[in-house]
Amino acid sequence: MLLLLASAWGLLLGGAGTASAHAKVSSTAPAEGAIVKTAPKTVAITFSETMSLPDQPLRVFAPDGKRVRTGPAGWAPDDHATIRAALPDGLAKGTYTVSWRAVSADSHPISGAFAFSIGKASPHRAVVPTDSPAGEVTGALYGVARGTTYAGYALMVGVAAFAVLCLPRGMNLRPLRRLMGTGWGLLLASTVTQLLLRAPYESGSGPGGALDVSALRNTLISDTGQFLTARVALLLGTWLLWNFLGQRLSGDLAGGPRKAVLAVGAVIAA
Missing domain, CATH: 2.60.40.1220 (Immunoglobulin-like)
Known part of the structure; x- marks a missing residue:
């Protein structure tokens, strides 16, 4: 389970870009x-x-x-x-x-x-336009989406780890499943938001740039865009796996802990 959690961390958040310093x-x-x-x-x-x-x-x-x-x-x-x-x-x-x-x-x-x-220096330099207020709004929204990514991941994986390691039968408890679903939803929504806002975030333009189809197309073929797209695909696959796992557990828990453990092992192996 620890190995799976570590792998998920690398796949879901490994491209967030916190490890290296900005270029100079x-x-x-x-x-x-x-x-x-x-x-x-x-x-x-x-x-x-x-x-x-x-x-x-x-x-x-x-x-x-x-x-x-x-x-x-x-x-x-x-x-x-x-x-x-x-x-x-x-x-x-x-x-x-x-x-x-x-x-x-x-x-x-x-x-x-x-x-x-x-030839010679001018008495005054041109005033370089800075990022527009709309561009600052885009940067703020992108930052909120990035923070929501971490919050959603912590909620989804934290609840799952608690249920598996501390409360084996908790995987089938509705409150825990709702918490995990909330974390999953936050993670998916924040990833899609980052994908849409990536182009205006890079160019310093307003949030309306998220509706630019050509800019979105360029984002999808970039390294960051491909990573975010892969994260969306992984989250959708996680949702399908979780539903399958829930169906298996609902039937196997009645047969005792050993059958439940075997069911979980079979899903993980698959």
Whole structure:
């Protein structure tokens, strides 16, 4: 039973991303605060680990605050730790601000900005737009869903462990079954919520982005999306197994503890 609980913990919560620290920026090109004589062809950011990219990971702002139209941002060849984007020709002199956003290996989005100057520094830098209030709402909702995941898991597995280890006949008691069902429901609902909110959470947009079908499609093919989808499948399989187990126990408990133990063993082996 302890082995099963440990395996379930790894499968259900192993991708929650609490083990590793957030990635950091190793270098930028041009360097932070650099004054270059001629306009660079590209801007680039190198991180301390491999990253994944949300929509619009790089944005460049001119000295007057207007956004510069860059080429599509993407990875450098054979390097998924460096994001770069091409700059247009004919950039005027002054200080340019590069705003960036990426998702670290622990599944958390991180963001920041750096500035460089062409020819000479401007008296004032462009004010980089921060996450909108709607994006902050999305982050808060995603955090609540993540916390609910732990609460649901603790309730579901905790009640099951208590029933099996401390109260063998408790597996068939309605109050305990209801508590387990509540934990299961919380875990399933929070997982589906994370799956829907993942795209707007990464991009810093509002909760309405959860209804974007194309964004959801991109989430489903990402590593985090595949993990959350696998968790949903595992929970549905757990529900089917639990119902089958309940039917077996309801008949076998009448035949004595030995038959009940054999029934549980047969289900676990299957």
